[in-house]
């Protein structure tokens with residue numbers, strides 16, 4: 001197949017491109033290198049079936065000749081630190097960018113998968129979160145450039161589906177981690193690994209009792225591909241239901257790195273959700289997907305990668 005991956009040079013995007021390349025598909029990777037990096041895809045450049053185009057999905061798409069079977073739309077900053085630094089670009093990548101890709105999907109009769117987010121649930125009043133839950137989002141808060149634009153992206157694609165029968169797929173991705181996360185992206189796992197490896201204080205925001213559920217990137221990519229090749233429209237939650245507090249995570253990473261770091265408690269960022277855990281019954285039943293990698297094993301691999309790539 002000929003497949004477009006937007007955000008293909010990013011953390012999840014590059015793993016997705018790799019998995020699709022191994023399956024023998026032709027890949028057109030679009031990325032503006034805002035948070036993605038050439039380093040993440042340079043090993044794919046040797047495939048004649050892999051093409052990189054530096055492009056921001058907010059801008060009009062240049063003509064892509066020939067058929068396109070599938071489009072994975074991942075392009076967006078996803079770390080709170082990043083998207084709060086570039087709120088307009090983030091809001092537009094998920095709204096204008098999604099519109100441009102929907103038009104392309106319509107013109108080329110391609111399937112289009114949109115990566116929405118667990119942040120669509122905001123500060124959840126239901127726990128764990130099922131797809132049927134509508135969420136509790138602050139529409140003008142500092143996270144709204146991300147969560148509201150992802151929610152709009154979902155709504156826009158449902159509109160394209162209803163009006164023009166575009167073959168769309170929506171997934172809501174929960175916290176994902178693994179090799180190629182940017183060292184400076186500000187998210188909890190890169191921060192804790194680097195702080196631990198350098199024996200610096202581990203920064204715990206709030207009291208550290210807030211929870212997240214972390215999914216290893218290879219598991220997540222398998223879920224994306226299964227969703228794309230299914231008959232489902234979604235939305236479907238993709239994530240690992242194994243819930244952990246931030247403090248437990250800090251202790252685990254400190255132990256795995258044999259670190260001497262202490263804990264430094266910092267104020268909780270505004271609108272930071274107190275808990276988050278996916279209900280993945282739908283993905284299990286309808287996609288035959290569930291994560292396999294245990295947090296400890298995934299963290300070991302991630303720590304190895306950070307060590308090799310000069311985290312210290």
Ligand code: UDP
Nearest residue numbers: 080186187188189191203204205210246272
């Ligand atoms: N967090 C923390 N210390 C850090 C970075 C993050 O305690 O150095 C917390 C953050 O407040 C949040 C959780 O870890 O409760 C996950 O944050 P992250 O930025 O990774 O992603 P989020 O799930 O909030 O989008």
